[in-house]
Amino acid sequence: MTYCIALRLEAGLVFLADTRTNAGVDNVSTYRKLHVFRPDAERLFVIQSAGNLASTQQVIDHIERDLAAGQGLAVAAGLSDAALYVGQLSREVVDQHRDALDRVGADGTSTFILGGQVAGERPDVLLVYPEGNYIRCSDDRPFLQIGETKYGKLMLEIAVEARVGMEDAIKIALSSMISTAHANLSVGPPYDLAVYQNGSFDVQVARIPEDSPVLGEIQERWTRHLLDAVADLPDLVPADFTT
Amino acid sequence: MTYCIALRLEAGLVFLADTRTNAGVDNVSTYRKLHVFRPDAERLFVIQSAGNLASTQQVIDHIERDLAAGQGLAVAAGLSDAALYVGQLSREVVDQHRDALDRVGADGTSTFILGGQVAGERPDVLLVYPEGNYIRCSDDRPFLQIGETKYGKLMLEIAVEARVGMEDAIKIALSSMISTAHANLSVGPPYDLAVYQNGSFDVQVARIPEDSPVLGEIQERWTRHLLDAVADLPDLVPADFTT
Numbered sequence: 138m139t140y141c142i143a144l145r146l147e148a149g150l151v152f153l154a155d156t157r158t159n160a161g162v163d164n165v166s167t168y169r170k171l172h173v174f175r176p177d178a179e180r181l182f183v184i185q186s187a188g189n190l191a192s193t194q195q196v197i198d199h200i201e202r203d204l205a206a207g208q209g210l211a212v213a214a215g216l217s218d219a220a221l222y223v224g225q226l227s228r229e230v231v232d233q234h235r236d237a238l239d240r241v242g243a244d245g246t247s248t249f250i251l252g253g254q255v256a257g258e259r260p261d262v263l264l265v266y267p268e269g270n271y272i273r274c275s276d277d278r279p280f281l282q283i284g285e286t287k288y289g290k291l292m293l294e295i296a297v298e299a300r301v302g303m304e305d306a307i308k309i310a311l312s313s314m315i316s317t318a319h320a321n322l323s324v325g326p327p328y329d330l331a332v333y334q335n336g337s338f339d340v341q342v343a344r345i346p347e348d349s350p351v352l353g354e355i356q357e358r359w360t361r362h363l364l365d366a367v368a369d370l371p372d373l374v375p376a377d378f379t380t
Numbered sequence: 381m382t383y384c385i386a387l388r389l390e391a392g393l394v395f396l397a398d399t400r401t402n403a404g405v406d407n408v409s410t411y412r413k414l415h416v417f418r419p420d421a422e423r424l425f426v427i428q429s430a431g432n433l434a435s436t437q438q439v440i441d442h443i444e445r446d447l448a449a450g451q452g453l454a455v456a457a458g459l460s461d462a463a464l465y466v467g468q469l470s471r472e473v474v475d476q477h478r479d480a481l482d483r484v485g486a487d488g489t490s491t492f493i494l495g496g497q498v499a500g501e502r503p504d505v506l507l508v509y510p511e512g513n514y515i516r517c518s519d520d521r522p523f524l525q526i527g528e529t530k531y532g533k534l535m536l537e538i539a540v541e542a543r544v545g546m547e548d549a550i551k552i553a554l555s556s557m558i559s560t561a562h563a564n565l566s567v568g569p570p571y572d573l574a575v576y577q578n579g580s581f582d583v584q585v586a587r588i589p590e591d592s593p594v595l596g597e598i599q600e601r602w603t604r605h606l607l608d609a610v611a612d613l614p615d616l617v618p619a620d621f622t623t
Contacts, residue, residue, distance in 0.1 A: 287530035291559045295606050308613040316534045330616075343616065354614045362612065363538050366605030370551040371597045373573075373586065 138323035139170060139284035141185035142293065142310050143250045143262040145274055148303050150252050150260055150333040153310040154185045155284075155318065157325035171329040172197055173340055176204055176211040179256035181338045182219060183331050187284040188247030188267070195230045196223065196247065215255045216263055217271070223249050224269030231267070248283045253333065260335050288320040289313030307332065308355065311345070315356055326352065381566035382413060382527035384428035385536065385553050386493045386505040388517055391546050393495050393503055393576040396553040397428045398527075398561065400568035414572040415440055416583055419447055419454040422499035424581045425462060426574050430527040431490030431510070438473045439466065439490065458498045459506055460514070466492050467512030474510070491526045496576065503578050531563040532556030550575065554588070555602055558595060569595065 141154040154171035168190060174182040184200070186193035200223070203209030213219035231238075231245045238245040246267035254260040262274045264281045274281045280293050289312075296309040307330065318324045326347040331340045345352060384397040397414035411433060417425040427443070429436035443466070446452030456462035474481075474488045481488040489510035497503040505517045507524045517524045523536050532555075539552040550573065561567045569590040574583045588595060 287563070288534060290563055291531060292606060292610075294562070295603055296610065299603075299607055301610065304615060305610050307616060309610055312610070312613065319537070320530070320533055345616075351614055351616055358612055358614070359609055360538055360542075362605055362609030363535060364542055366602055366609075367535075367539065367544065367548050367552055367555070369601055369605065370555065371594055371601070372547060373550060373588075373594060 138321060139187040140286070140289065140314060140317045140321075140324045141170060141187055141250055141283045142289070142313060143183075143185065143252050143274070143281050144293070144297065144306050144310065145252070145260065145262045145279040146301070146303055146306055149335045149337075150183070150262060150331075151303065151306045151310055152183050152185060152250070152252060152329075152331040152333075153307075153314055154329045155314060155324045156327050156329060157323060158190050159323050160190075162322070167327070168194075169329060171331055171342075172200075173331060173342060174200065174204060174210050174253075175339065178338055180210065180213070180253070181333065181340065182210050182251060182253040183333065183340065184223065185250040185252075185283065186247055187249075189231075189243070189245045192227065192230045192234070192245050192247045193249075196226045196249075199226050199230070213255065215258050216251065216253065216261050219253075219255070220251050220263045220265050220271035221269070223251055224265045224271060227265065227267060228269045250281050250283055254335070254338065256338070260333065285317055285321050285324050289317040292316070303332065303334075311352070311355055312359055315352060315359070381564060382430040383529070383532065383557060383560045383564075383567040384413060384430060384493055384526045385532075385556060386426075386428065386495050386517070386524050387536070387540065387549050387553065388495075388503065388505045388522040389544070389546055389549055392578045392580075393426070393505060393574075394546065394549045394553055395426050395428060395493070395495060395572075395574040395576075396550075396557055397572045398557060398567045399570050399572060400566060401433050402566050403433075405565070410570070411437075412572060414574055414585075416574060416585060417443065417447060417453050417496075418582065421581055423453065423456070423496070424576065424583065425453050425494060425496040426576065426583065427466065428493040428495075428526065429490055430492075432474075432486070432488045435470065435473045435477070435488050435490045436492075439469045439492075442469050442473070456498065458501050459494065459496065459504050462496075462498070463494050463506045463508050463514035464512070466494055467508045467514060470508065470510060471512045493524050493526055497578070497581065499581075503576065528560055528564050528567050532560040535559070546575065546577075551598065554595070554598055558599055558602070571595075 252262035
């Protein structure tokens, strides 16, 4: 499994991905699932992947090869074109291996988040389905998740509803990630973070290792606040026990 | 879908269940999924159900019929016997309808939580699988969930790790339920709560309606504390952005 988050905020975009991969519980490894592509000063793409590791690697390799030849993301007219391009590559890779994968009952499909900015467009975040089509993130809930999305969804929703800024969004994304890793062994550190300021056409990236003091501190403070919250919740009164 | 929680605490047991049922998004209704059985002064059972509504109702009807005849839960030697009995009924009901359900591609199976106390045993909480076998809740994580378990798991884990008391456990269960209902339309109020004090062989039950002031208050305070927590989380420092 995998967990990737992308948030679209007023000032920019925040991307966070775990790095754990597994083929069964006895074959666990660490691979980058967050990739940055900057073809030129007017186009910046961040791609996150979930699904079949071989397929995602072949797609990323293909993107890089096309880029080197001045194609693909180098010429995509905008984010939606780029999403369709990634979706088409994804389908082609799966089609190439479908017969062999079907024979062993393996799922070769992948899902991608594509975010960034192309000059002349507003920055955005899109989700590319295994079928090759895409959706943008919603204006009302401007974030997307792929992989193990359920455990950490609540805090993302609360955050975007409260219209937090970039700094808080990064903390919330990390909290959402830690919660998910806590619940699901197939999601784990190190975590790759990418932060994009609108119009910069460049990203800050960070790899946050398992032993990062920040992760421990977030976990500890988060737990403390949750327990404080519980202590502050209203008691049920006897009138509630009426049936 | 459904969401049911059962916690085993030092002083007793807490059960919480939603009531929403749906067969497609255009056929939504409200049904009780938490049932209390008190055959005599030495045995008390709470049963929560998730899965096929028709199957669970037939199982509950069968349990009541057996009880009236002085059988089933009335004579189960302990909670594990009771769990095997419920599991057997569950399998029989599915077997009875399997051919017809298979023809329309419907899943007739159900999962149950069985909790309570039989005199001479400690109170406990068990999960009965559709296959008829069961597990007890863990001594390290003494709670069980059935249905849509992921969204609200984190706060249950934090709670049991902090060894909260019954009052706080009820609030945490409600918070977990509200979070899940917020994320998944197929989980919804009113909520049925049952609270068992060890050795009492009786339960307090409550139905908490959608417009309950307590629910609104929990939601509001919970959101406020989450945002406070976010504000208090440590900032990433430039040294974190090293790659």
